[in-house]
Amino acid sequence: MDKSEKDDILEKVMIEHGNELVRLAFSYVKDKETAKDLVQNSFIKCYKNIDSFRYDSQIKTWLSRITINECKDYLRSRNYKMERIKYFIKNTARTVLPSTEKTVLDKYKGKEIKDTIFSLPKVYREVVYLYYYDSLTTEEIADVLDIPVNTVKTRLRRAKQRLKPMLKEAKFNEG
Known part of the structure; x- marks a missing residue:
C-alpha cells in the first residue's frame, strides 16, 4: 500500500471514528486531554500498521482495541501513577473550616499523615491512595494496577497493619 492510500484511509477513519474513540478513551482515563492524546497515539499505530490489517473485522473494532490497549498501558504507566500521587498530595492538605488556627493545624496534620503514608513501600502506598483518596473499589484498583x-485486598490489609502503630505513635488518633 502506498503512502497516499494510507493517508486516505487514516483521514477517513479519523473523521468517522475520532470522536467515538475519544469518548472510549475518556471512559478509561477520565481526562479529556489525555483521552485525545491516547487516541492520537492509536491513530499513529493504525497508520504504521495498516498494511498488516487483515480485514477479518471492521477497522472500527481494530481501532477500538488499539485505543483500549493504549488506555490500559497509560493507566499502568509510571506517569499516570505519579499524576495520581501529585493529585493526592495537592488535595490532602485542604481544610474544611476557615479559621487560621484550624487551617494551620490541619495542614500540619495532613502533612504528617502524607509523610506517614509515603513512608510505606510503593505497593502499599498505591492501594491506600486509590482506595481511600480516589474511592476506588478493590476491583477497580485491581484493574488499574x-x-x-x-x-x-492483601496489600490494603498489610498497609493498615503498618499504618496503625505509626499513626498512634504520631498521636493522630487524638481529637
Missing part, C-alpha cells in the same frame, strides 16, 4: 483482586 493490573493485579489480582486478592492481591489488592
